[in-house]
Amino acid sequence: AQKITQTQPGMFVQEKEAVTLDCTYDTSDQSYGLFWYKQPSSGEMIFLIYQGSYDEQNATEGRYSLNFQKARKSANLVISASQLGDSAMYFCAMRESYNFNKFYFGSGTKLNVKP
Amino acid sequence: ETGVTQTPRHLVMGMTNKKSLKCEQHLGHNAMYWYKQSAKKPLELMFVYNFKEQTENNSVPSRFSPECPNSSHLFLHLHTLQPEDSALYLCASSRTGRLGTGELFFGEGSRLTVL
Numbered sequence: 001a002q003k004i005t006q007t008q009p010g011m012f013v014q015e016k017e018a019v020t021l022d023c024t025y026d027t028s029d030q031s032y033g034l035f036w037y038k039q040p041s042s043g044e045m046i047f048l049i050y051q052g053s054y055d056e057q058n059a060t061e062g063r064y065s066l067n068f069q070k071a072r073k074s075a076n077l078v079i080s081a082s083q084l085g086d087s088a089m090y091f092c093a094m095r096e097s098y099n100f101n102k103f104y105f106g107s108g109t110k111l112n113v114k115p
Numbered sequence: 116e117t118g119v120t121q122t123p124r125h126l127v128m129g130m131t132n133k134k135s136l137k138c139e140q141h142l143g144h145n146a147m148y149w150y151k152q153s154a155k156k157p158l159e160l161m162f163v164y165n166f167k168e169q170t171e172n173n174s175v176p177s178r179f180s181p182e183c184p185n186s187s188h189l190f191l192h193l194h195t196l197q198p199e200d201s202a203l204y205l206c207a208s209s210r211t212g213r214l215g216t217g218e219l220f221f222g223e224g225s226r227l228t229v230l
Contacts, residue, residue: 050216095217
């Protein structure tokens with residue numbers, strides 16, 4: 001079974017609007033971490049936001065927030081006030097507690113921001 | 116600049132060539148990783164080194180040979196590759212342990228084309 005599922009291969013959003021990128025995960029571990037990365041066309045993967053499984057509040061970093069619903073095993077990324085520079089691939093990832101070096105990545109969502 | 120530098124950024128090689136990819140991190144991290152990114156596939160973990168010791172080898176063919184001489188440098192030696200090995204090879208580093216989130220910091224990748 002896939003550990004991370006991103007069901008949206010591509011998304012369009014109008015500039016200045018908010019967009020939600022979906023991510024669901026599969027684990028039996030009680031302690032785990034969830035990450036979102038952005039990959040522009042240049043290739044570099046840029047860390048955006050982190051959510052720990054025991055964190056009671058949803059993580060926020062500037063225009064990024066993570067809608068964490070533990071019971072549903074979902075960790076959706078919300079980007080508010082989209083900018084043209086947000087056009088990129090976005091990857092959700094998970095790390096379980098028993099192997100701190102093993103990250104599972106989803107297949108990604110390509111976001112296009114329209115002017 | 117992310118603190119993780121990969122060279123070369125682009126490499127074209129024939130199936131009989133021998134070449135190497137280099138990665139250097141300036142972040143004081145103890146773990147380094149090689150990932151393979153092919154079109155329309157999730158990131159594939161290839162190798163992990165923790166304090167210079169290899170801790171993960173994700174069933175990678177022997178034509179890929181990693182080397183980690185110290186915690187700051189990581190190499191991927193390539194020989195007798197196949198055209199299906201053409202991909203973006205991403206190096207990453209992280210600080211393991213329970214302090215902080217331990218997110219991956221990525222380089223900009225080495226785009227490999229095997230003719």
